[in-house]
Amino acid sequence: MKITNLTTDKAVLGELGRRTTDYRLQRHMTQSQFAEAAGVSKRTVERLEAGESIQLSNLVRALRVLGRLDAFDRALPDAPANPIDLLERHGKTRQRARPDAKGDEPGAAPWRWGDEA
Numbered sequence: 001m002k003i004t005n006l007t008t009d010k011a012v013l014g015e016l017g018r019r020t021t022d023y024r025l026q027r028h029m030t031q032s033q034f035a036e037a038a039g040v041s042k043r044t045v046e047r048l049e050a051g052e053s054i055q056l057s058n059l060v061r062a063l064r065v066l067g068r069l070d071a072f073d074r075a076l077p078d079a080p081a082n083p084i085d086l087l088e089r090h091g092k093t094r095q096r097a098r099p100d101a102k103g104d105e106p107g108a109a110p111w112r113w114g115d116e117a
Contacts, residue, residue: 014051021049023066037065 001007001015024034024045031049035042038061048054048062063069 010051013053017049017051020062025047027066034062038062040075042116049084 001011003012003015007015024031029037031045032042035045038045038058040058040061044058044068045062048059060069060072064069
């Protein structure tokens with residue numbers, strides 16, 4: 001099953017549980033062995049595989065044992081930087097294209113085409 005934004009929370013948890021079970025079995029691990037390697041209780045593994053809610057930190061531990069922790073990086077990559085925020089982080093202020101609303105700098109001569117007498 002493909003997980004999309006339209007998939008219900010219950011269905012997502014169920015699918016994650018099914019996939020976790022598949023990866024665990026590919027590694028020829030029992031639930032007890034998996035729980036010990038992840039540093040969680042066997043009941044936590046049972047809940048995860050049954051599609052029940054578990055703590056996020058326990059999911060991180062389980063994914064690390066399965067070699068799938070990198071999935072978080074692909075699922076939620078770093079947000080692209082906002083150029084204005086980057087300037088502010090480096091102590092620079094944004095410069096306006098025109099100093100005032102008319103476009104004239106204070107004390108500057110008015111602009112001319114150059115063909116006036």
